[in-house]
Amino acid sequence: MTLPAALSCKREERSFRVAPPFVEMPEAIPYNNRVRPGPFATTTPSTSQPVSVERLSHEPFGRQYLINAQALSDGQTLYGAFNCSGCHANGGGGMGPPLLDNKWFYGAEPEQVYVSILEGRPNGMPSYRGRIPDYQMWELVGYVLSLSGQASPNAAAGRSEHMTTALPPNSTPREKPEVVPQPTTGPATGKTATQPTTTSQPRQNGQ
Amino acid sequence: MYRFSKFRAWVGGALGIFLPLLNSTSLSAAEPAGDDGQWTMATKDYGNVRFSGLDQINTQNAKSLKLSWTFSTGVFRGQEAAPLVVGNTMYVVTPFPNYLYALDLNKPGTVKWKYDPKAEAAAKGEACCDWVNRGAAYAEGRIFYNTLDANTVAVDAASGKEIWKTKIGDINKGETITMAPMTVKGKVYVGISGGEFGVRGRLTCVSAADGKILWRAYSCGPDKDCLIGPRFHPFYDSDKGTDLGVKTWPPGHWKIGGGTIWGFLSYDPETNLLFYGMGNPGSWNPDLRPGDNKWSCGCFARDADTGEAVWYYQWSPHDEFDHDGINECMLLELKVDGPDKPARKVLVHPGRTGYMYVLDRATGQVLSADPFTRITASKGVDLKSGRSITNEEKRPRIGKVIRDVQPASPGAKDWQPSAYSPRTGLLYVPHQNLTCDYEAVEANYIAGTPYLGVNERMYAGPGGYRGKFMAWDPVARKEVWGIKENFPVWSGTVVTAGDVAFYGTMDRHFKCVNAKTGEVLWDFETDSGIIGQPVTFKGPDGKQYVAVLAGVGGWAGAIVAGQLDPRDPSAALGFVNAVKDLPDHTKPGDKLYVFALP
Numbered sequence: 001m002t003l004p005a006a007l008s009c010k011r012e013e014r015s016f017r018v019a020p021p022f023v024e025m026p027e028a029i030p031y032n033n034r035v036r037p038g039p040f041a042t043t044t045p046s047t048s049q050p051v052s053v054e055r056l057s058h059e060p061f062g063r064q065y066l067i068n069a070q071a072l073s074d075g076q077t078l079y080g081a082f083n084c085s086g087c088h089a090n091g092g093g094g095m096g097p098p099l100l101d102n103k104w105f106y107g108a109e110p111e112q113v114y115v116s117i118l119e120g121r122p123n124g125m126p127s128y129r130g131r132i133p134d135y136q137m138w139e140l141v142g143y144v145l146s147l148s149g150q151a152s153p154n155a156a157a158g159r160s161e162h163m164t165t166a167l168p169p170n171s172t173p174r175e176k177p178e179v180v181p182q183p184t185t186g187p188a189t190g191k192t193a194t195q196p197t198t199t200s201q202p203r204q205n206g207q
Numbered sequence: 208m209y210r211f212s213k214f215r216a217w218v219g220g221a222l223g224i225f226l227p228l229l230n231s232t233s234l235s236a237a238e239p240a241g242d243d244g245q246w247t248m249a250t251k252d253y254g255n256v257r258f259s260g261l262d263q264i265n266t267q268n269a270k271s272l273k274l275s276w277t278f279s280t281g282v283f284r285g286q287e288a289a290p291l292v293v294g295n296t297m298y299v300v301t302p303f304p305n306y307l308y309a310l311d312l313n314k315p316g317t318v319k320w321k322y323d324p325k326a327e328a329a330a331k332g333e334a335c336c337d338w339v340n341r342g343a344a345y346a347e348g349r350i351f352y353n354t355l356d357a358n359t360v361a362v363d364a365a366s367g368k369e370i371w372k373t374k375i376g377d378i379n380k381g382e383t384i385t386m387a388p389m390t391v392k393g394k395v396y397v398g399i400s401g402g403e404f405g406v407r408g409r410l411t412c413v414s415a416a417d418g419k420i421l422w423r424a425y426s427c428g429p430d431k432d433c434l435i436g437p438r439f440h441p442f443y444d445s446d447k448g449t450d451l452g453v454k455t456w457p458p459g460h461w462k463i464g465g466g467t468i469w470g471f472l473s474y475d476p477e478t479n480l481l482f483y484g485m486g487n488p489g490s491w492n493p494d495l496r497p498g499d500n501k502w503s504c505g506c507f508a509r510d511a512d513t514g515e516a517v518w519y520y521q522w523s524p525h526d527e528f529d530h531d532g533i534n535e536c537m538l539l540e541l542k543v544d545g546p547d548k549p550a551r552k553v554l555v556h557p558g559r560t561g562y563m564y565v566l567d568r569a570t571g572q573v574l575s576a577d578p579f580t581r582i583t584a585s586k587g588v589d590l591k592s593g594r595s596i597t598n599e600e601k602r603p604r605i606g607k608v609i610r611d612v613q614p615a616s617p618g619a620k621d622w623q624p625s626a627y628s629p630r631t632g633l634l635y636v637p638h639q640n641l642t643c644d645y646e647a648v649e650a651n652y653i654a655g656t657p658y659l660g661v662n663e664r665m666y667a668g669p670g671g672y673r674g675k676f677m678a679w680d681p682v683a684r685k686e687v688w689g690i691k692e693n694f695p696v697w698s699g700t701v702v703t704a705g706d707v708a709f710y711g712t713m714d715r716h717f718k719c720v721n722a723k724t725g726e727v728l729w730d731f732e733t734d735s736g737i738i739g740q741p742v743t744f745k746g747p748d749g750k751q752y753v754a755v756l757a758g759v760g761g762w763a764g765a766i767v768a769g770q771l772d773p774r775d776p777s778a779a780l781g782f783v784n785a786v787k788d789l790p791d792h793t794k795p796g797d798k799l800y801v802f803a804l805p
Contacts (some may be wrong), residue, residue, distance in 0.1 A: 080648070082653065082656070083650075083659075086656060086657025087332065089771075089775050089779070089780070090775050090777050090778075091775050091778075092772040092783055093779070094769070094778055094780055095332055095333070095335060095657070096332055097770075098775070098778070100772055120329075123328050123329065124328070124329050124330065124331040124332015124334075126655050126656060131653070162646060162648060163777075165775055165776050166775035166776070166777070
């Protein structure tokens with residue numbers, strides 16, 4: 001009798017919404033983030049817990065989103081609504097790189113993914129700064145990471161609402177993220193990655 | 208033979224315009240009429256015919272073709288460009304960062320100079336289908352081309368110095384450029400890409416002298432923006448009326464209405480008309496934009512000086528499947544009215560929709576539209592009204608998955624240009640055999656992000672092959688022969704007076720075929736798959752050469768060029784599902800190959 005009671009008790013402690021972190025505001029402040037003005041503390045309408053910079057630096061804040069089913073499910077909807085899917089497909093990539101594999105140009109820590117979305121990245125990832133309320137940005141972080149199995153399988157989204165494409169995040173194998181350099185194609189600096197080479201040696205017909 | 212002499216007369220007319228402007232270094236009197244052995248624009252000629260008068264390489268000796276030299280550009284992305292040959296120099300444009308190389312043909316493969324337009328890196332994320340560039344155009348000592356970050360540049364052909372650079376579009380709105388410009392009489396014509404971003408399509412006319420923008424002709428919006436005025440006389444009633452570019456849309460939707468221009472342009476010197484097709488309307492999901500969505504997915508004939516519209520025809524009103532109307536408009540003279548009647552000046556368009564359209568070039572009337580692949584997406588073209596007949600069963604609706612829509616979004620044929628031989632009277636058409644499952648979903652317009660509203664996964668059509676190289680008789684209106692290929696044939700083609708045609712495959716074969724029979728005469732294995740435009744030219748040594756860039760990519764090869772993940776069938780807008788096995792057949796490539804007889 002005591003064991004189940006203890007378990008259910010633990011389950012009751014689980015939070016259904018996660019608290020948003022501090023975010024630095026851009027020049028043009030989106031109305032729904034500007035609820036309580038003040039230095040280094042802000043909030044969003046869905047929660048009323050202000051978050052300080054101190055807290056963000058001491059607490060692995062973004063991890064909360066990886067175990068929260070509501071956040072991950074919302075993240076999935078937002079991923080379509082903010083057109084992430086247009087560039088990254090359902091994780092397999094297209095105009096943007098794949099998000100369901102283990103290769104990351106800018107890192108797979110929640111904070112790094114957050115920065116990718118907030119600030120954009122030089123090779124064509126748009127900055128969503130000022131376009132997405134901050135807590136939704138974190139929900140997107142959670143969903144993006146769930147695509148490569150980084151989220152808790154118990155919380156990750158199951159069947160998608162749409163035509164079956166990639167495996168649903170709750171069944172995606174967990175990848176071991178590693179940071180890789182951009183493929184060499186004449187990188188952002190505009191320098192050639194590979195020096196052009198020529199051969200005037202006739203080569204045997206390849207067939 | 209009547210066809211050939213007609214053709215000569217016509218090509219002669221076209222050449223008359225630009226011959227005096229060329230460097231006269233390698234022009235030889237011994238060439239067959241109408242061919243100087245150069246390749247001065249991506250399309251070879253104004254009519255998009257891609258017929259070369261060179262005949263050293265023929266059906267007898269093609270089997271002994273040998274690699275002559277190669278050149279690596281250092282850019283391992285989809286190579287869709289046609290190399291240009293002007294005098295003793297070859298010019299090669301790479302995918303982003305869009306370098307322009309000048310190679311010395313006297314010392315094969317030696318770089319004379321390299322020009323870097325310093326294109327903005329962010330453009331890479333705004334380009335729907337890899338970072339491709341389809342080539343340059345030459346006139347009066349200058350090379351003109353477009354950069355992925357939506358600029359047009361003029362570069363001095365001798366020194367490689369930039370003469371001017373003009374901003375045509377804004378990458379923050381998803382505007383990029385991949386097309387090859389065309390230049391006529393001191394003007395450079397430039398389109399815009401971004402049909403997947405709700406970009407408002409337009410043709411921009413730039414002064415070749417100083418890069419000033421002379422006029423813009425939009426593909427949607429009020430008549431004055433579309434340069435539609437008193438000279439506009441479309442053939443069909445559904446294209447008549449005022450401001451149809453506004454009225455055939457939900458309120459204001461034309462502002463993000465697409466109709467981008469990213470294929471090849473053609474020009475008829477006799478009538479001074481430009482012809483080109485427009486891409487898909489803004490938002491792939493058709494439910495979000497009830498109406499015909501003019502002037503998307505159609506073809507304009509415009510005055511080359513003023514840009515005024517003269518006629519218009521819509522291949523697919525209210526496009527349902529991203530069937531861009533940008534495929535080449537080939538300007539031919541054909542005996543379509545019968546063997547005893549004079550040849551008609553026609554415009555032939557192998558459509559993404561799967562129909563081979565033959566239009567009267569003067570009026571825009573559709574003379575015939577015959578399916579050249581299996582089609583389930585529509586039920587034919589009604590020649591009386593000119594309208595494509597909708598297949599109600601396959602109509603996309605929000606939340607419904609429609610299965611087996613053929614042609615899939617890349618169409619029965621995409622950008623990859625065809626060729627026509629006046630000697631055989633046949634069109635040579637590289638294309639694909641793809642069908643798809645298609646689900647319309649909600650779409651939000653956010654500037655600089657895709658505006659789609661569709662989930663798609665493609666797969667091979669019946670037969671299992673994914674591509675085909677076909678010879679089509681446009682007078683008899685039927686296929687004459689076809690070579691099935693495992694992957695989509697995403698390369699262009701060229702046909703010559705030696706009665707051979709060249710094309711490449713995504714699984715790394717460069718082939719020479721007998722233009723009459725389709726027999727494969729020669730087959731060379733390259734390092735990477737081929738999606739480029741083969742060209743043929745006469746070298747300084749008087750020999751005929753054939754050149755092609757090999758480097759897989761583009762929409763079809765995005766899985767390799769962008770290292771996409773095949774576990775997601777919707778990757779690359781659903782194309783990945785159809786070519787999951789491509790990485791087993793090819794790696795990315797950056798190399799130019801040049802061949803000749805020993």
